[in-house]
Amino acid sequence: MEIEFYDELLAEFANNEHMYLHFKKLILDIDKDITEWNKSDVNNFLFGLRSTSQNSLNRYLRSLRYIHEYSCKKKNIPYTPLKPSFTIKTYIDYPKLRSQIITYEDYIFIRNELDFYLDGELRNVRDKVIFELAWEGLSATEIKHLKETDIEFIDDKIKIQLQKRVIWITDPIVVLDIKRCLNEIQYYQINSTGVIKKYNYKPTKYLIKPIEIRSDMFYKQTAEVTMIFGKIVKKLSLDIGRKSKDWDGTEHDLDIEALTIKNIRRSKMIYLLQFKYITAKGIQEIFGKRQWKDISWLTEISRKVYGE
Numbered sequence: 648m649e650i651e652f653y654d655e656l657l658a659e660f661a662n663n664e665h666m667y668l669h670f671k672k673l674i675l676d677i678d679k680d681i682t683e684w685n686k687s688d689v690n691n692f693l694f695g696l697r698s699t700s701q702n703s704l705n706r707y708l709r710s711l712r713y714i715h716e717y718s719c720k721k722k723n724i725p726y727t728p729l730k731p732s733f734t735i736k737t738y739i740d741y742p743k744l745r746s747q748i749i750t751y752e753d754y755i756f757i758r759n760e761l762d763f764y765l766d767g768e769l770r771n772v773r774d775k776v777i778f779e780l781a782w783e784g785l786s787a788t789e790i791k792h793l794k795e796t797d798i799e800f801i802d803d804k805i806k807i808q809l810q811k812r813v814i815w816i817t818d819p820i821v822v823l824d825i826k827r828c829l830n831e832i833q834y835y836q837i838n839s840t841g842v843i844k845k846y847n848y849k850p851t852k853y854l855i856k857p858i859e860i861r862s863d864m865f866y867k868q869t870a871e872v873t874m875i876f877g878k879i880v881k882k883l884s885l886d887i888g889r890k891s892k893d894w895d896g897t898e899h900d901l902d903i904e905a906l907t908i909k910n911i912r913r914s915k916m917i918y919l920l921q922f923k924y925i926t927a928k929g930i931q932e933i934f935g936k937r938q939w940k941d942i943s944w945l946t947e948i949s950r951k952v953y954g955e
Contacts, residue, residue, distance in 0.1 A: 650674060656717045673710055681711070682718050689731045690738075699744035701944040704735050736944050741951075745891070746902040748952060749914045753891050753901060754782055758820075760887060761879070763835070765843070770835050772827040773848075773855055774879050777872055779821045781911035784814055784933045790908070791872040793854045795829060812935050825854070834858045873908065880906045894954035916942055920949035 653674050660667040679688065692711065698704050712729050719726040731738070749757065761775040780790050789809055799806040805816040805825060816822055834846045848856040857870040884904035891901040916934060919925050920942075927939050936942055 652721070653714070653717070655721075656714065670710060670714070673707070674714060677714070680718075681715050682722055682724050684715065684729060686730060686732045689729050690733070693731055693735075693738040696738070697740040697743055698738065699740060699747060701736050701739060702941065704738050708735065736947070741948075742899075744948070745899045745952075747905050747907075747910045747914075748891065748917060748948070749901065749906070749911065750891055750952065751918055753889065754914070756889065757883065757903075760883060765835055769827065770831075770833075772824055772831050773834065773870075774875065776821075776824050776828045777855060777876055777908075778879065778911065779818075779824060781876075781908040782915050783816055783818075783821065784912060784915060784935075785809070786912065786935075787873050787876070787908040790855060791853070791869050794852050795854055796852070798825065798829070798854065800826070809935075812932060814933070828854060876908055880904055893952050913945065917945050917949045917952060920946050921953035 650671070653670075657667060657671060657674075660670060677692075689708075689711070693704060693708065696704065696707060698707070708729075708731065715729050716726050718724075758775065758778065761778060762769060763771045763774075777790055780793070781787075785793070785807075793807070793809075797808045799808070800822075803817075803819060803822065805822050807814040807816065816825070832848055834848060836844045836846070838844065846858040846860065849859050851857070851869070853869055855870045855872055855875075880903055884902075887903065889901045889903065890898040892898055912934060916930060919930055919933070927943075930942060931937070931939060934942070
């Protein structure tokens with residue numbers, strides 16, 4: 648059906664650009680009258696997403712049902728909710744998901760690769776700390792808005808006071824890196840010809856600071872953490888090739904460039920789920936998840952990666 652058929656549906660999201668674009672793209676991707684869909688069509692669509700997230704699949708299924716209901720009502724056709732043939736986790740693209748999961752050994756390897764020495768001194772610790780904080784459970788938004796005053800050193804640990812929860816960091820290397828990041832005032836870049844350029848960080852109240860560039864027209868208090876992380880993994884993907892191993896020795900290609908802060912956090916959840924002494928509530932508290940169902944599907948993934 649033509650996109651105009653859905654004008655009223657799209658109008659509902661006129662004040663929400665994200666949802667508007669989501670539904671518009673979804674409508675354009677549907678190449679068959681959705682009122683004629685059956686389970687096979689739903690299956691093909693969900694498998695075709697090549698999704699690595701159960702939550703994402705559920706969101707798409709809800710959206711499909713919404714479009715289907717709208718279409719049936721507009722054409723005066725009896726409405727029966729669309730149903731897939733299998734449980735939603737069946738539609739997860741596991742090979743793709745596994746390529747975006749880093750094990751603890753991968754984490755240590757990548758963390759070491761992020762060490763950048765210049766004149767015998769460790770530089771650009773900010774970039775490494777973004778990666779480390781993602782593994783510790785912070786989201787991109789939380790990393791971006793983490794203030795220096797939110798960080799408290801207690802003996803050999805760090806207490807991070809977030810808006811709705813507290814994160815304790817006990818890894819001595821991460822503790823030291825955060826301390827270095829707090830004191831770091833300059834950032835170094837090496838261009839394609841090997842020329843080193845030095846920039847000052849902007850003086851802000853946040854741990855992750857933007858760099859001062861003369862072309863900046865506006866003074867930004869916060870660094871674009873997601874963009875910085877994207878540049879980090881792009882450089883890493885050029886520098887290293889790595890196979891990630893399961894508990895039984897099975898090797899998987901690790902798609903470094905596809906890693907995101909969200910993927911790093913998910914990898915840490917999968918890592919923690921292997922330990923029987925860590926409760927579901929404990930994992931929810933670390934990652935700020937309100938419902939266990941948001942992460943329970945990762946239990947099976949953890950068994951595949953780390954064994955029973």
